[in-house]
Amino acid sequence: DRNDGSTSEVSKTYYAITLPSGEHYTISAVSGYDSARVEENKDFKFTIKAEEGYEISSVKLANQDGDLIPDDDGIYTIANVSSNLSITVEVVKKTFKVTFSGAHFTAEPLDGYSLDNIDYGGDFKFTIKLDDHYNLASVKANNISLADANGVYTIENIVSNVVVNVSTSVETFAITATGEHASISALAGLDASKVEYGSDFKFTVVTDEHYHIEEVKVN
Numbered sequence: 001d002r003n004d005g006s007t008s009e010v011s012k013t014y015y016a017i018t019l020p021s022g023e024h025y026t027i028s029a030v031s032g033y034d035s036a037r038v039e040e041n042k043d044f045k046f047t048i049k050a051e052e053g054y055e056i057s058s059v060k061l062a063n064q065d066g067d068l069i070p071d072d073d074g075i076y077t078i079a080n081v082s083s084n085l086s087i088t089v090e091v092v093k094k095t096f097k098v099t100f101s102g103a104h105f106t107a108e109p110l111d112g113y114s115l116d117n118i119d120y121g122g123d124f125k126f127t128i129k130l131d132d133h134y135n136l137a138s139v140k141a142n143n144i145s146l147a148d149a150n151g152v153y154t155i156e157n158i159v160s161n162v163v164v165n166v167s168t169s170v171e172t173f174a175i176t177a178t179g180e181h182a183s184i185s186a187l188a189g190l191d192a193s194k195v196e197y198g199s200d201f202k203f204t205v206v207t208d209e210h211y212h213i214e215e216v217k218v219n
Contacts, residue, residue, distance in 0.1 A: 061085055062086035107127070
């Protein structure tokens with residue numbers, strides 16, 4: 001208070017934060033903050049929301065190095081504002097990847113398709129080549145069965161990373177016996193009707209009474 005009874009106010013300085021207007025995102029001040037009127041040395045808080053299928057790649061103050069990083073609630077803070085400032089925002093389209101699990105096969109993307117750079121909402125086409133002497137049991141993308149069209153598999157409308165499970169089974173053969181007065185018996189744990197490629201088959205020969213083994217031939 002002055003001696004004459006009048007009062008005076010301390011003059012405050014305010015600055016403006018320019019919020020960008022771009023595609024595929026919205027930016028706004030947090031409630032209680034005004035981008036057009038930020039008191040000197042006070043903080044300014046804002047949020048950014050990307051459109052579906054897009055993500056924020058960079059948030060910076062114009063002409064300054066380093067990105068602004070949001071807190072766990074997605075709120076950005078510019079601390080101790082002491083000048084007029086402009087915010088720059090970059091967004092990119094989300095991309096996803098396809099990975100394969102399983103054994104005894106090779107997966108090949110069709111020309112023009114990438115395993116690790118699939119745009120949000122895009123599709124992915126591929127073929128499967130089996131190792132020799134293996135059969136295809138099933139092909140599933142995120143546990144959903146895929147059907148092939150002339151040998152080509154398609155995953156449509158990809159909005160997350162995809163795991164393709166390929167199940168294969170080894171080729172099997174049957175062993176049968178011909179001849180009279182004798183039979184074969186597979187050793188325990190073996191099945192003469194399903195002998196896997198490349199494996200061994202052990203068996204015994206049982207003859208009828210009063211007969212003996214003269215010879216055993218394969219094919």
